[in-house]
Amino acid sequence: MHEFGIAEAILAAVEKRADGRRVRRARVHAGALLRVTEPVINQAFSAVADGSVAEGARVDLVIVPVRMTCRSCGSTSTSVDPFAVCAGCGGTDIDTEGGDDLVLESIQMAEAAHVPGNSRGDRGDPVRPS
Template sequence: MHEFGIAESILAAVEGRADGRRIRRARVQVGALLRAAEPSINDAFALVAAGTVAEGARLDLVTLPARISCRACAHTTTSVDPYAVCPACGSADVDSEGGDDLVLESIQLAEASHVPGDSRGDRGNPGRPS
């Protein structure tokens, strides 16, 4: 299953950005040619993330289209279908470009249960001078 390889790559990126902090959610851009289905990737990610800062975190996938160029009619378009045919002439003789990206777009940290310091002195407390 190629989902585990993708999930391991995502986990490495998440751990690098998290810097030891717990993760609740991550948003990942995935190229269409990687054929990554969100439920399968989330299942694989749950297994590889067990015991890490990302344990229990969910992934939100954003599928990036590939650019396809038809060799028969020279029509160019984009598609999220990894098995795309030319929409102009129906030919399957197409070249694809891109669509193999895997980019960690953002992470959402889990909320801390205790933040040290004097919360009454925050700027949000108008009754206390700064």
């Protein structure tokens, strides 16, 4: 099952971003061509995350559409169905673009920790001259 490989990749990214802190949730963008569903990826993630900082965490999956261009009629469209046919002519001779990305968008920690400074990217209070 390819879902376990995807779940392991998600776990590696989650662990790196969590930096040892417990994780409750992860939001992941997955391209339509990866052919994963949220229930199946959560089952695989649960298995690979056992004993890690993400044990018991849930994956919220956002499917990113694939862009399709029909070689027969030139029509372009997007679809979350990896087996879609041309919306214009019904043809199957299509080129695809994108749809194979896997991106960890965000994680939610189990416990919020106060970080001084601007939460939008600041690493803490600036050094103030004495």
